[in-house]
Amino acid sequence: MKIIDGGVTSAKGFEAASAAAGIKYQGRTDMAMIYSKKPCKTAGAFTTNLVKAAPVIWDKTVVESGVKSHVVVVNSGIANACTGEKGLRYCSETAKKAAEVMGVDANGVLIGSTGVIGMQMPMDKVTAGIEKLADTKQATREAGHLAAKAIMTTDTKEKEIAVTIEIGGKTVTVGGMAKGSGMIHPNMCTMLSYITTDAAITKKALVKALKADVKDTYNMISVDGDTSTNDTVLVLANGMAKNPKIHCGTAEYQLFLEALHFVNETLAKKMAGDGEGATALFEVKIVGAKSKKQAKVLAKSVVCSNLTKTAIAGHDANWGRILCAMGYSGENFEQDKVDLFFESAAGKIQLIKDGVGLDFDEEKATMILSEPEVTAIADLKEGNEQATAWGCDLTHGYIDINADYRS
Known part of the structure; x- marks a missing residue:
């Protein structure tokens, strides 16, 4: 697998566009489009929140219908959630x-929205925006980059990644873009993620791959413990790489799954690290567990702990909270x-051995916790299973952003 500089336009046949429609924001782009020259097989994963936004209901219907898709239209600013019929x-x-x-089938058009819940969509602006998107779509790297920026809300940076793999002598590309900064919690989040690939793959294999991978990527992140109404992950595969078709249970399927996992994990970590008001990506690894379930539950519990998150914000090695x-x-x-350790680019330090706190160098611990990416590693010494969860520190900035989000 090779990491390349790219995003949703990296795979063959995909184009993207962005536009300033004025849906809620002024002076910035707020609509994006992804377009495939060839019809795409699709797979999706959606919020577990009982209150689902209209685009989630729409996309779920499209994906499950089996209709192939050419186009995804996304807006930021208004979520189109709790808007009734x-x-x-x-x-x-x-x-x-x-x-x-x-010039495509309306039944296959996929839609994404993110932003304020409860506001009605200004459809005159949306339709005008679609016309702009259609006129400006391109297959360039820059077009994909600008599309990633257009779907941001409180995000401070765009989130993109692309990789290539070799299948049957053909180069297959998997690329993606995502947005997510607040209302993020395991079980899908206000996160949108769009993955494009030119892989030739069966619908069954595509659905299986995404369903299997979501559990270890997007469902292992948390910023604030709130599961959104709009969470959506979509994968579109147009087959333009012309590789031998990928089927479930083959070596080629495993290779594709590894590429998809890398893209999904990278985007998930980018969202966790860009949490509202955050200054650090906080990673929690549980190792030596007796079961995968045990490791996942423990990792999620730590990464979701507000007391632990504030300790990370203060660069305080308060291991008791973990x-x-x-x-x-x-x-x-x-x-x-x-056994418990903290690790970052500044080094590694052990804080607990056999359940008991150690005398450790506070100054070194503070230095380790001052890095933009910090990892806590808990070794249970009970088995061979492990799991990783991702979150961020909790600062005053989170309150500043969310206290007046609607305005």
């Missing part, structure tokens, strides 16, 4: 307009076996 009508109108200007979060997770473990 009007919200689904907005999706239908958006799809019909995109189908009209792009052990405490593990203790209330609901999973059993032997406290007297646990």
Whole structure:
């Protein structure tokens, strides 16, 4: 696998565009389009929140119908959530307009929205925006980059990645873009992620790959413990790499899954590290667990602990908060076996051995915790399973952003 400089336009046949439609924001782009020259097989994963935004309901229907897709239209600023029957009508109108200007089947148009919940969509601006997108779509790296910027809300940076692999003598590319900064919690989040690939792959294999991978990537991140109404991950595969078709259970499927996992994990970590008001990506690794479930539950519990997150913000090696979060997770473990470490680019330090705190160099610990990426490693010494979760520190900036988000 080779990492390349790219995003959603890196795979063959994909184009992108961005536009300033004035849906909520002024002076910036707020709509994006992804377009494939060839029809795409699709797979999707969506929020587990009972309250689902209209685009989530729309996309889930499209993906499950088996209709192939050419176009994804995304807006930022307004979430089109809790908008009743009007919200689904907005999706239908958006799809019909995109189908009209792009010459595709409206039943296969996918839609994404992110922003304020409860506001109605200004459809005159949306339809005008679609026309702009259709006129300016390109296959360039810059077009993909600008599309990634257009879907941002409180994000401070765009999130993109692309890789290539070799299958049957053909170069297959997997690229993606995502947005997400707040209302992020395991079980999908206000996160949108769009993955494009030119792989020739069966619908069954594509769906299976995404379903398997979401559990270890997007569902292992948390910023604030709030599971959004709009979480969506979509994968579009147009087959233009002309590789031998990938089927479930083959070596080629495993290779594709590894590439998809790298793209998904990279985007998930970018979202966690760009949490609202955050200054650091906080990674939690549970190793030596007796089961995958035990490791996942413990990792999530620590990464979601507000007390631990504030300690990371203060560069304070307050390890008791980590052990405490593990203790209330609901999973059993032997406290007297646990070893705990902090690690970053500045070094590694052990804080607990066999469940008991050690005398450690506070100055060195502070230095380690002052890096922009910090890892806590808890070794249970009970087995061979492990899991990783990602979050961020919790600062005053989170409150500043969310106290007046609607304005």
